[in-house]
Amino acid sequence: xxxxxxxxxxxxxxxxxxxxxxxxxxVSVILGAxxxxxxxxxxxQTDDVSTCxxxxxxxxxxxxxxxFAQAAKxxxxxxxxxxxxxxxxxxxxxxxxxxxxxxxxxxxDIDQYAACDFxxxxxxxxxxxxxxxxxxxxxxxxxxxxxxxxxxxxLRGEAKEIFATLEQAFTVTQEHNSHVVMTASISANSPSHKxxxxxx
Amino acid sequence: xxxxxxxxxxxxxxxxxxxxxxxxxxVSVILGAxxxxxxxxxxxQTDDVSTCxxxxxxxxxxxxxxxFAQAAKxxxxxxxxxxxxxxxxxxxxxxxxxxxxxxxxxxxDIDQYAACDFxxxxxxxxxxxxxxxxxxxxxxxxxxxxxxxxxxxxLRGEAKEIFATLEQAFTVTQEHNSHVVMTASISANSPSHKxxxxxx
Numbered sequence: 549x550x551x552x553x554x555x556x557x558x559x560x561x562x563x564x565x566x567x568x569x570x571x572x573x574x575v576s577v578i579l580g581a582x583x584x585x586x587x588x589x590x591x592x593q594t595d596d597v598s599t600c601x602x603x604x605x606x607x608x609x610x611x612x613x614x615x616f617a618q619a620a621k622x623x624x625x626x627x628x629x630x631x632x633x634x635x636x637x638x639x640x641x642x643x644x645x646x647x648x649x650x651x652x653x654x655x656x657d658i659d660q661y662a663a664c665d666f667x668x669x670x671x672x673x674x675x676x677x678x679x680x681x682x683x684x685x686x687x688x689x690x691x692x693x694x695x696x697x698x699x700x701x702x703l704r705g706e707a708k709e710i711f712a713t714l715e716q717a718f719t720v721t722q723e724h725n726s727h728v729v730m731t732a733s734i735s736a737n738s739p740s741h742k743x744x745x746x747x748x
Numbered sequence: 749x750x751x752x753x754x755x756x757x758x759x760x761x762x763x764x765x766x767x768x769x770x771x772x773x774x775v776s777v778i779l780g781a782x783x784x785x786x787x788x789x790x791x792x793q794t795d796d797v798s799t800c801x802x803x804x805x806x807x808x809x810x811x812x813x814x815x816f817a818q819a820a821k822x823x824x825x826x827x828x829x830x831x832x833x834x835x836x837x838x839x840x841x842x843x844x845x846x847x848x849x850x851x852x853x854x855x856x857d858i859d860q861y862a863a864c865d866f867x868x869x870x871x872x873x874x875x876x877x878x879x880x881x882x883x884x885x886x887x888x889x890x891x892x893x894x895x896x897x898x899x900x901x902x903l904r905g906e907a908k909e910i911f912a913t914l915e916q917a918f919t920v921t922q923e924h925n926s927h928v929v930m931t932a933s934i935s936a937n938s939p940s941h942k943x944x945x946x947x948x
Contacts, residue, residue: 564899568768596940629829633899699764699833740796
């Protein structure tokens, strides 16, 4: 494996994810969300288990955030599960999307409470606990509630701040590591959400 | 990080997962599945995003397979997303469950077609592509359809063979690597499943 440190956002980034609306009407929630999202700056393929998008880092986060936001806007309990990757051996197809500029094309600035479990794996690095701790501090600065849980870190608060934290954590980590993987499970409109305000 | 090779199944293994039934009635599907599953041999904790179970390797796979099987049995479109981990720095709580024997306590041998995306990450290893290829061959021997996709491997076929493949892949890999993470997204009763038999 090539362990060289690559140059930030010039590398192709991907996310394989699923959106699960907890309703019999899941097909129209998913299709409706996709219709509202501009996916023109990423390569995209969907099958019976997941959707894979690939392109430049900002657009991969822009599109996943927008799809989650649109699905959550329906009010249904919606869960997003995804794995973001960069530097995977053999990742080449879809390079045409690497010529896109940095401008995000979706506006996902809706108010939406969400909770997220995320885990960051800089493969081949043995100092990743420090990186995770730095990102935990950054999440707190964004007003998110942060909790350390087994195998992951839990973030609670505004969905846009959660995605901003995920994007920053991934960006910073991949600047120092050739191959980085980050998992995120994000939930909206759950009857079991325990918001911070519940205690006030 | 401690990179020593540890002795197989004597280590604590965990899985953080969510089960998403695509129905308004998701609460009763999840609770109903949990009621039918014997979780006595694992440490378990559930919150608003996910459930975490921890214990000996066979029981972590036994319980996740059983919960998926019970939820799928309802006939609803059900998705399971989970991350299996072993050797995570700081993993200690719940060690009391490590004294359990090897006997699995759930019977999940139902006929259930499923499709699964899985990805195996032996952290700190640079030869993991070979390990994955070996497990792909083993999956084919079990009668599963195997497809290489971006960032993952897709398995299609009987759910019990999918879980057997996941358990074997994880077992073999963690025998040679201190810290191993494996993600799995498994889908049952999806209207977009394209079964192998569709082409016959």
